[in-house]
Amino acid sequence: MATYTVVDNKIKIDFHGIKPDATVRGKMKAVKIWWDPDRKIWHGPKNSDTVAVANEICGGTVSVSSTVTPVRRYARIEPAKDYALKIKIKDIIAADKAQLDSWEKELRDYVNEIMGEDNASHDGDPVSKSQESVWINCFKFIASTLNGLDSEKQEFELIFEYSLPGTVHERPDILLVTDKKAISLEFKQKCAPQVDDNKDDVAQAIRYKEWLENHHKVTREKALEVKSYLVCTHKAAVSGSLRGIQILTKSDFLDAIDSELEGQLACSFIDAWLSSMKTEMPDMLQAIEIMYRDGKIPYISDVNEKCLKKVLAYIEDAKTNHKKILILINGVPGAGKTAVGQSVVFEENQGGAANAVYLSGNGPLVEVLQYQINQVGHSEYMGENAIQGMKEFKSGYFSSPTRQNTKVPEQSILIFDEAQRAWDEEKLKRGYSEPEGLFDVGERIYNERNYAVLIGLYGNGQVIYDGEETGLSLWRDALLRHRDWCVIASDELSSELPGLGSRLIEDNDVFLPISLRADFIDCSKWVEQAINRNGSTPQGAKDELAELQKTSMRICVTRDMSKVHTRAREMDVDHPEWKYGMLISNFAEQSVVRRVLPGWNIGWNGANVVTKGEYGPWFAGNCKLLSKACTVYGNQGLELDCPIVLFGGGYIRRRGQWVARGYPYDRQKNKFQDPERIVENNFRVLLTRARKEMILLIPEDPVLDETYQYFIAMGMDELYIQATK
Structure with missing residues (x-):
């Protein structure tokens, strides 16, 4: 007999290996209960229609979970960590095979966890054997070369696989941080760095250096000197220099590290450094402000002024009266939802502030907008200050199934592009949906600054990925769990947000009815x-x-x-x-x-x-x-x-x-x-x-x-x- 369960406003029907007949399947599909071939169950949103169908099919009722904010359970409660290992040089020198294997496992587990989203899209492929061999080779190289350091310098710690803040895949192999320096060491099992179209090892080392200098908040605040080295571990490798990056080998690695550590003290603020935020670089924000004002960024000036002014008024109300609000902006294709979101970034970041950030899970859109800004501003990093990929934001601020994230972004206003494409729990694979994750971050923002604003740019009929078909109900479910948030939405969307009572404010000024894309021609x-x-x-x-x-x-x-x-x-x-x-x-x-x-x-x-x-x-x-x-x-x-x-x-x-x-x-x-x-x-x-x-x-x-x-x-x-x- 079929059975069903209701958890977190989701209903799941299990036929225990028996395929339901066409009539039963038709009843489920009619209320948007769909087959999941991976889990071998039927599932959908919990509402009166789906519960009625489930009761009819399964012949019974089931208790449902509360709609109050749930306490998320973790297998092991730990604060989010932005690196895999922190090990003293002396401990690497003294390590036996069992210790090396243990460290290698910690590295593998960490990288697999933070790369979970990518692993999920590639059938969960684990860290490759070649990567594991790189780590072991790195340990052995350090042990064999740095045993010549004096005992005081062997007390310094090496940080493995540190995730640069604001990125997903940018992880220097090793970092050495002192009170005055931040040194990146990128290891290659090669005779010489690869510098062709397939891979540019030198560019990678330069990128790490520039990122730490430009975007790492604590590094900038402490005015640390940033160095970056390539370390070629092959026995035939030759030392040298390329495009300003020094290439170290077994013959000079000890001398270079010994020289860098001369007169240095252990980093007294290492915990703050490791948990540093990505800085928004006020000088860059001011340059972006000028570009917006002068209309140098294509199509950003095509903004519905009425909608923009209303949104800014709601933001000001949240600041003044200490509110938590979600604003859903929708409209016809080409009406300028992106332009409104970008304009909020401009208005709220004036004077070099970092109060609003535009987030998008649309990688190509992020790439194009960043490229446009960088081209106008003649800077490789300027665009990243105004536009951020959702993947990078999730990596920095969302909790994982085993680690609870307590970080708070610099910005109090999060603008989420293409809100209709928000990922559900199954797609996100963190135990909650993307809207729920954004609300969790919003709660942290509010606790620190006494207001928080989420803005969702919602396009009807534009869902194209799997895991994004649940749509507006994901936002409603998150609102039901966060009962002190209010939502502003047009009549068109508010009809899809039942059960919110007085927390739902209908305002058609946040609906954009006219296409700006084609000279106000709506196709x-x-x-x-x-x-x-x-x-x-x-x-x-x-x-x-x-x-x-x-x-x-x-x-x-x-x-x-x-x-x-x-x-x-x-x-x-x-x-x-x-x-x-x-x-x-x-x-x-x-x-x-x-x-x-x-x-x-x-x-x-x-x-x-x-x-x-x-x-x-x-x-x-x-x-x-x-x-x-x-x-x-x-x-x-x-x-x-x-x-x-x-x-x-x-x-x-x-x-x-x-x-x-x-x-x-x-x-x-x-x-x-x-x-x-x-x-x-x-x-x-x-x-x-x-x-x-x-x-x-x-x-x-x-x-x-x-x-x-x-x-x-x-x-x-x-x-x-x-x-x-």
Whole structure:
């Protein structure tokens, strides 16, 4: 017999290995109870509908957990630690194999824990054997070379795998910190540093030095001298210097460390140094302020002033009256939610303050915005002061299943971009959801400063990842646990936040109804009619397209890439400032894409897909090369003057209906609760990226014939007709 449980406002139904019949499955899906193939259970949000269905199926009731703020239980209560090991030099020299193995395990456990989010996305791969051998080699190298230090210098401690604040993956192998110095030692089992396109060891050493100098708060406050060395441990390694970084080997490592420690004292503030925050660098914040004011950052000036002023008023009220508030800002695609969030950062950080931070789990968006700021400000780090990746923020301030984090960020206002994509408990793998984690940080902020503000920028219909489909209910669940927080939301969102009573303040000024992306032309109504599987009609799409065609927004369709190149050349002449580029769904089929782009590789890290590290330059102009396509994962929240949306066969018209299909879809669909909605959302994002013009590129593949005819029947111009007008 099936049984169910309710924990933390989530309901789970277990059929104990027996597949429920179609009628039962239909009842569960109707109330958004979905199958989880990994845990072999059905699950969904706890509400009156899901409980009623669970009772009907399971024939009983079950006690539910309280809605008051829960006490999170940890396997072992420990404060969050930002390093793996802190060991005296003398202890490494004296260590036997058992001790080395014990240290190696502590290093492995620490790195696996802080890399948990990445491990989860790569099937939980543990630390590699090669990494373990690097650690053991490092211990042995130190023991064999530093035994020549005098006994006083052997009392200094070495810090292993310290996580630089504000980063996820930046961890110098070893740090040596004294009262006056912070020394980074990066070990390589090589004859010489690698300095090619695949890996630049010297750049890594320079980056650690610059990060400590620019971003490590205690280092800056104490005016520590920062040094960085590369240590090549291969017996054939040769000492030297490259781009200002000294390369040490077995022949001179002892002399270098002995010299660095001469006249130094043990660091009296080591605990404060190890738990240091990332500093926001007031001089950089002032430079960013100037760039915002002068409109040097593209599209940031496109702000709904009414919404911005209302948000700033709520922030001031929180400061004055010591409140905890969540503000949810939503609106049509292109209405400027990002711009409002960025403007709050500007307004609240004036004069070099560090009072607000913009957080985004959208890595490409973070990369592009940071790149734009760095290019304007001629600084490699300026953008990181205004824009931070959510992954880095979680690493610094979220608790883990075994360690409770007590750190408080410098900022009191946390702006969370794309709040609709917040991760649920299963995706986050920390025992709670992303909204709950943000509220926990907010509680710490309030306890220290007597006010806290969370701002969620919420885009409807733009969920594209697994683990993000629960949506607004995650925020409601967190609010139910944190009963002294109030929430400001528009009528559209407030209807999805039942049970909050007087804590819910409805304010339609935080809804952005007009698209700023396309000169105040809102194409979202056409998009909804054109690609929505439910509640739309071909006639509705035709009518909305007719309205768009009365504006300056140009949308056309073609099956011929040569015509796209022709139009690109025209834009280069008529509008040289325009950015255009290829956009593609995450469910596109390579065989279909090759019908119009022969030889293209759009697979994982394929040669014709924009990947990490390329988004900034691509959106800045490389997009116009038309040599790579940017997937939905890379273009959500971003825009082009003329996107070329490539239909790759993953979403097609079949017998008058939209259908999700193809190998990529079949391979990925079990990750999602409603996979067809995810594919639909792909195209909702793709078709709302345009500022001036849009081209639909539909390959000459039979599977897309009906799709092409659908847009032609809608009244859409073919590209060659429009281009020659």
